[in-house]
Amino acid sequence: MTTSDTRSPxxxxxxxxxxxxxxxxxxxxxxxxxxxxRCDLTIDDIEDLRLAVDEACALLLPHASAGSTLDAxxxxxxxxxxxxxSVHTDEDAEPDRSGxxxxxxxxxxxxxxxxxxxxxxxxxxxxxxxxxxx
Amino acid sequence: MTSAHRPDRDERAAAGDLLAELHQLPEDxxxxxxxxxxxxxxxxxxxVYLARRFSGRNEPMNDLVQVGAIGLIKxxxxxxxxxxxxxxxxxxxxxxxxxxxxxxxxxxxxxxPRRAQEMQTTLNAARADLSQELGRAPTVPELAARIEIDExxxxxxxxxxxxxxxxxxxxxxxxxxxxxEHPMLGVLDEGYEQVEQRALLREVIAKLxxxxxxxxxxxxxxxxxxxxxxxxxxxxxxxxxxxxxxxLKRMRESLGAPEPxxxxxxxxx
Numbered sequence: 001m002t003t004s005d006t007r008s009p010x011x012x013x014x015x016x017x018x019x020x021x022x023x024x025x026x027x028x029x030x031x032x033x034x035x036x037x038r039c040d041l042t043i044d045d046i047e048d049l050r051l052a053v054d055e056a057c058a059l060l061l062p063h064a065s066a067g068s069t070l071d072a073x074x075x076x077x078x079x080x081x082x083x084x085x086s087v088h089t090d091e092d093a094e095p096d097r098s099g100x101x102x103x104x105x106x107x108x109x110x111x112x113x114x115x116x117x118x119x120x121x122x123x124x125x126x127x128x129x130x131x132x133x134x
Numbered sequence: 135m136t137s138a139h140r141p142d143r144d145e146r147a148a149a150g151d152l153l154a155e156l157h158q159l160p161e162d163x164x165x166x167x168x169x170x171x172x173x174x175x176x177x178x179x180x181x182v183y184l185a186r187r188f189s190g191r192n193e194p195m196n197d198l199v200q201v202g203a204i205g206l207i208k209x210x211x212x213x214x215x216x217x218x219x220x221x222x223x224x225x226x227x228x229x230x231x232x233x234x235x236x237x238x239x240x241x242x243x244x245x246x247p248r249r250a251q252e253m254q255t256t257l258n259a260a261r262a263d264l265s266q267e268l269g270r271a272p273t274v275p276e277l278a279a280r281i282e283i284d285e286x287x288x289x290x291x292x293x294x295x296x297x298x299x300x301x302x303x304x305x306x307x308x309x310x311x312x313x314x315e316h317p318m319l320g321v322l323d324e325g326y327e328q329v330e331q332r333a334l335l336r337e338v339i340a341k342l343x344x345x346x347x348x349x350x351x352x353x354x355x356x357x358x359x360x361x362x363x364x365x366x367x368x369x370x371x372x373x374x375x376x377x378x379x380x381x382l383k384r385m386r387e388s389l390g391a392p393e394p395x396x397x398x399x400x401x402x403x
Contacts, residue, residue: 026286047234051187100183100222107226 009038009076016072020064020087025057028072032083035074039081041129048108049127053083055105056123059095060087063121079129080110086122093121146220149176154215173210174203180222181206184229188237197361198233205232253291256281256357338388346381353378 016031018024032053036046053072060070064087075082095114096102105112105125113124156169178199185198209225260280264272274292278285339347345367352358352366353374360378364371 030286030289044234048230051230054187100180103180103220103222104184104187104226107223108230 008078010078012076014074014076016074017069018072020061020068020070022057022061024070025054025061028057028070028085029053031072032074032081035076036081036127039076039129040079041081041127045127045129049081049083049125052105052108052125052127053085055101055108056083056085056125058101059105060085060121060123063087063089063093063095065090080126082124082126084122084124086120089116089119089121091119092116093119095121095123145176146222149173149221150215152176153210153213153221156210157213157215170207170210174206177206177210177222177225178203180225181229184226185233188233194361194365198236201232201236202229205229208232253283253287257288257291334389335385338385341388342381342384346377346384349374349377350381350385 014031014035016028018027029050033046033050036049041049057070064070068088070085070087072086073084075084093116105123108127109125110128110130111124111126113122115122115124152169152173156166156173159166159169181202182199185195185202188198189195205228206225209221209228212228213221213224257277260277261272264276264280268276272280274285274288278288281288339350342350349363349367352363353360358366360371360374363374367374369377
């Protein structure tokens with residue numbers, strides 16, 4: 001450790017690449033939770049984010065080419081974590097927006113963005129610390 | 135990871151109609167109940183889907199579905215059909231909120247120290263038992279299978295354990311200064327003392343009030359969760375929690391034993 005624990009995480013980024021297989025999704029969930037803690041998100045936010053990462057992977061994995069990887073890029077900021085998960089797909093694939101996974105993702109994340117550039121299907125999820133609510 | 139399908143367009147339209155009608159009815163209309171039942175039935179798959187997200191955390195699926203259903207009912211009652219929001223999007227956070235509150239109330243929400251501590255005790259016991267049985271340290275899947283939680287929770291608990299103990303400073307202490315707590319360092323065999331204590335314990339347990347004895351046995355011998363015990367005995371989980379605390383306190387007092395923290399540490403070494 002060369003820096004103090006209290007340093008702001010602004011601008012830090014972490015990348016994780018896993019086999020596009022449901023077996024490794026827990027690695028991403030744990031990474032997300034650990035980084036979210038670093039961003040000072042609340043326990044409830046972290047719980048939401050873990051589920052959101054799960055749902056994003058559930059939406060991406062059916063489209064992943066055989067033997068490919070699922071890439072995750074975490075961008076850290078004070079009170080905010082962005083997770084961009086992406087897989088390589090054969091064609092202009094789109095996530096299934098008719099299932100529960102999509103509904104739940106939308107309800108849990110602060111923002112959700114979907115893009116497909118040249119067969120790289122990406123779901124970006126942001127979780128920002130929520131203001132005190134009822 | 136299954137992506138179950140939410141109600142199709144017809145069903146969603148039906149849900150919209152039901153919600154619109156429900157919110158126009160007067161508070162005391164008997165038809166409210168019928169509509170609400172239909173709406174609950176229509177959206178139970180969403181509750182089950184969400185509850186399944188939390189399974190594997192030592193909490194019965196049925197309990198989770200039930201508390202989720204409470205969230206669903208709240209969402210149905212509070213939903214404002216005027217707002218152009220889809221009901222399932224509105225209901226999801228409410229249902230999840232109820233499930234999370236359940237974990238919080240039963241002390242099992244992830245990252246809450248109380249849960250981690252409780253887990254620590256279970257984990258340490260399982261770790262010791264398995265090491266004995268296998269002749270080597272157990273793997274994470276082996277630990278998970280033994281204490282019936284998922285691997286992720288085991289990893290978290292291990293992480294929490296590191297946060298709790300940190301570097302064992304006793305290792306650095308001069309000989310004879312303090313009792314070493316590091317597992318790699320030798321300690322006086324506690325076997326002899328334990329035999330005496332066990333005999334003493336038997337007496338103390340026998341003297342406990344019936345209800346406290348039964349609950350302590352279920353908790354620590356049968357290794358049931360407080361929620362499970364509540365279901366078996368037929369009292370609330372809060373009541374179980376109180377009885378466990380009271381029983382332990384009584385035992386500690388009869389034994390003239392030290393603080394619980396010291397007890398836990400000793401068990402670890």
